[in-house]
Amino acid sequence: MFRDLGPNWFATVMGTGIVANAGALLPVRVTGLHAAARAVWALAAFALIALTAAWAMHWIRHRDRALAHAANPVMAHFWGAPAMALMTVGSGTVLLGRDWIGLPAAVDADWVLWGAGTALGLFTACWIPYLMMTRQPAGADAVFGGWLMPVVPPMVSAATGALLIPHLASAQGRLTMLLACYAMFGISLIASMIIITLLWSRLVTCKPGPAVMMPTMWIVLGPLGQSVTAAGNLAGVAGTALPRPYPAGTAVFALLYGVPAWGFAMFWLVLAAAVTVRTARQHLPFGLTWWSFTFPVGTCVTGTISLAARTHSEVLRGASVLLFALLAAAWLVVAARTAAGSARGRLFLPGAAPNAEPAPAVTAANPTAPDVTAPDVTATGQ
Numbered sequence: 253m254f255r256d257l258g259p260n261w262f263a264t265v266m267g268t269g270i271v272a273n274a275g276a277l278l279p280v281r282v283t284g285l286h287a288a289a290r291a292v293w294a295l296a297a298f299a300l301i302a303l304t305a306a307w308a309m310h311w312i313r314h315r316d317r318a319l320a321h322a323a324n325p326v327m328a329h330f331w332g333a334p335a336m337a338l339m340t341v342g343s344g345t346v347l348l349g350r351d352w353i354g355l356p357a358a359v360d361a362d363w364v365l366w367g368a369g370t371a372l373g374l375f376t377a378c379w380i381p382y383l384m385m386t387r388q389p390a391g392a393d394a395v396f397g398g399w400l401m402p403v404v405p406p407m408v409s410a411a412t413g414a415l416l417i418p419h420l421a422s423a424q425g426r427l428t429m430l431l432a433c434y435a436m437f438g439i440s441l442i443a444s445m446i447i448i449t450l451l452w453s454r455l456v457t458c459k460p461g462p463a464v465m466m467p468t469m470w471i472v473l474g475p476l477g478q479s480v481t482a483a484g485n486l487a488g489v490a491g492t493a494l495p496r497p498y499p500a501g502t503a504v505f506a507l508l509y510g511v512p513a514w515g516f517a518m519f520w521l522v523l524a525a526a527v528t529v530r531t532a533r534q535h536l537p538f539g540l541t542w543w544s545f546t547f548p549v550g551t552c553v554t555g556t557i558s559l560a561a562r563t564h565s566e567v568l569r570g571a572s573v574l575l576f577a578l579l580a581a582a583w584l585v586v587a588a589r590t591a592a593g594s595a596r597g598r599l600f601l602p603g604a605a606p607n608a609e610p611a612p613a614v615t616a617a618n619p620t621a622p623d624v625t626a627p628d629v630t631a632t633g634q
Contacts, residue, residue: 262333263543269296269340270550332401338369373405397468407440414485426493444475476517477551484558
């Protein structure tokens, strides 16, 4: 159970937490929705605690395998997942957990989770690209959606950090926090755009690749939707930190950036859905990569909600509900399959995807196969 427990398992927390957060923000009143969202947040919080304990045991008992994950050209990228899991549960604590523990305690808990997630996310955003540039060989066909995982956490920090800014008593503290969030917004946005461009080129020239890795194509929606969310959230609190006329400028930016980015996200969603359907008709083995269908879509839900609130657009309100329905359906399917696979123990084994084809050795031309010195991660990607 502990030997091959990689950081990709924290994608289950990300995908569960975003369902709760999106449900708390959805601009419609549905009987029982808030209670259901609160229950899902509690599940995400429990999963975070359990996985953190299990991962600690993994490091204690199987340190060689843990280090091999960092050296593996596929698994290394999923080091971004623990950071995002921490911050997703942290923001849910303020949005939902406060009903049980009170707002002051929820804010304190969020500060701890946000601080830990931000520190880890900034580390992985620098460390993993450094490894890619200096140690891990990669060809033009090595790019896959997982390359975005280590650079997206700073964007999550920007989006979720906005919830904490109003709770800072010092004017300088609020200003520093706001500027830091915008700086992290830039880190993630520019790095993501570079990687998305490379991914587009690879998909066109080399095609999607192994079926088990195809769901990672959906990860592109993550930085897109989260950037729209972050721009809207930061604009909403800019007035507490910036002097005039800059708060008005942040509101303009949130709209003029948010709508085009949202449009591209919807465009990519259609492309990813079409490729998914095509792959499923042939064969789409289940693996932890299926969690790529959840968190990225969830960021599109929160981004759409933010734009709908800013523009008072009924079309965007309706779109947020439809996207949330897609997210909820995907989460139910993936969570059920994960629970079943975990109960049987198959997901804790290297190369555990049902009916997954055996993979050849890692080369620059085939980055999705396992190395002889590292765990087989093709089946348990994200």
